[in-house]
Amino acid sequence: MIPPLKFHSCAPLICANPARARYDSPMEPVTHFLTGACIGRAGLNRTTAYCTLATVLAAEAPDIDILWSIDGPIEGFKHHRGITHTFLGAPFMAAAVVGLVALVYLYAERRRKRALARLALPPGAPIPARLQPKQIHWGWLYFSALIASFSHILLDWTNNYGVRPFFPFNPRWYAGSFVFIADPILLALLLAAVIIPWILGLADSEIGARRAPFRGRSWAIFALCGMVLVWALRLSQQSQARALLENVQVTAQPATRIALEPYPFSPFRWHAVLETPSAFQTAEIDTRSGQIASEPATDAFFKPPITPAVEAAKQSELGRIYLDWSSWPVVRDLGPQPIPYLDAPQLPAGGTWTTVEFSDLRFDYTVLPNSSAVPRNPLGAEIYIVDGREEAGSSMNGRPER
Numbered sequence: 001m002i003p004p005l006k007f008h009s010c011a012p013l014i015c016a017n018p019a020r021a022r023y024d025s026p027m028e029p030v031t032h033f034l035t036g037a038c039i040g041r042a043g044l045n046r047t048t049a050y051c052t053l054a055t056v057l058a059a060e061a062p063d064i065d066i067l068w069s070i071d072g073p074i075e076g077f078k079h080h081r082g083i084t085h086t087f088l089g090a091p092f093m094a095a096a097v098v099g100l101v102a103l104v105y106l107y108a109e110r111r112r113k114r115a116l117a118r119l120a121l122p123p124g125a126p127i128p129a130r131l132q133p134k135q136i137h138w139g140w141l142y143f144s145a146l147i148a149s150f151s152h153i154l155l156d157w158t159n160n161y162g163v164r165p166f167f168p169f170n171p172r173w174y175a176g177s178f179v180f181i182a183d184p185i186l187l188a189l190l191l192a193a194v195i196i197p198w199i200l201g202l203a204d205s206e207i208g209a210r211r212a213p214f215r216g217r218s219w220a221i222f223a224l225c226g227m228v229l230v231w232a233l234r235l236s237q238q239s240q241a242r243a244l245l246e247n248v249q250v251t252a253q254p255a256t257r258i259a260l261e262p263y264p265f266s267p268f269r270w271h272a273v274l275e276t277p278s279a280f281q282t283a284e285i286d287t288r289s290g291q292i293a294s295e296p297a298t299d300a301f302f303k304p305p306i307t308p309a310v311e312a313a314k315q316s317e318l319g320r321i322y323l324d325w326s327s328w329p330v331v332r333d334l335g336p337q338p339i340p341y342l343d344a345p346q347l348p349a350g351g352t353w354t355t356v357e358f359s360d361l362r363f364d365y366t367v368l369p370n371s372s373a374v375p376r377n378p379l380g381a382e383i384y385i386v387d388g389r390e391e392a393g394s395s396m397n398g399r400p401e402r
Contacts, residue, residue: 034190193223
């Protein structure tokens with residue numbers, strides 16, 4: 001049973017609830033790193049040296065596109081989840097990781113040979129185990145890195161930000177929307193698979209037991225299987241939530257489409273967004289009890305009017321990029337409201353300006369109860385429009401474009 005929900009008046013505008021989740025990182029990197037570690041330790045590390053290092057790096061490598069943010073938040077937003085997150089780019093990301101591992105291997109080999117030379121062993125003398133050359137098979141190493149690179153695309157698809165795996169041939173965004181950006185259950189599974197074998201290894205060393213090679217394989221397999229089971233549970237509950245919603249008249253008019261967004265702690269609780277021809281409405285669903293909580297008077301808001309400033313904002317570079325990505329966009333003319341950290345336009349007498357706001361309803365809901373976070377527009381954007389047609393400054397996700 002979910003606790004009583006506190007709704008905030010949203011009509012006719014979108015809620016500015018201070019308890020919004022942060023969506024700056026659509027899938028936090030720890031999950032990617034740990035998934036890569038488990039992929040390597042699940043058995044692939046038995047095929048070649050440096051396998052786990054390669055899978056860990058390859059599992060996070062696609063997020064190198066964050067470097068585009070150096071050119072500004074809009075440029076970073078434009079290229080995020082771009083070519084590095086595609087089936088076309090994954091082989092190149094894996095190759096880059098293998099190249100980096102090759103540099104590590106060459107450096108380690110140079111140090112090993114120098115240490116071996118300093119020992120000055122007589123001919124035929126056994127080489128100490130720590131100075132034995134590592135057996136590396138480049139084909140297996142690349143294959144392992146490629147699997148880890150594909151895992152990044154898969155994990156990013158599970159959340160509601162989405163990916164474009166077929167870009168540039170197909171620019172469409174795909175999103176599973178059944179896993180939150182940081183799922184505590186998945187993190188616990190993956191952390192246990194990495195930490196517990198390490199603790200057991202420390203215990204064995206304390207009692208003088210022989211160190212087992214490739215420790216942690218069963219834990220890694222357990223964590224990866226557990227991840228799949230969590231996904232299956234969340235998908236089934238999302239489907240059940242949709243069925244509950246379709247059997248109840250929540251909106252005053254028939255809904256033309258529905259979105260169901262996840263919560264981080266419970267796979268049984270879902271945030272619903274419904275669209276009708278004239279309005280949007282939100283609802284909270286508990287699949288265990290079958291309850292749907294929604295108040296039409298407070299959780300529905302009319303679609304904002306389309307003004308000349310809104311039309312101009314949609315045609316700007318920011319507008320085109322945002323609307324290409326957003327599947328639940330709301331574009332509002334706020335009037336002469338300054339954008340935080342961005343100076344208002346300085347105009348001659350008679351000039352007028354207005355602020356147009358872009359937001360996405362997939363991310364506009366409270367995640368943590370009693371949050372004291374600063375009010376913000378998660379993954380939103382603002383733009384100044386002068387005289388209803390010209391752009392005069394913009395901001396993306398709280399960062400002004402310079």
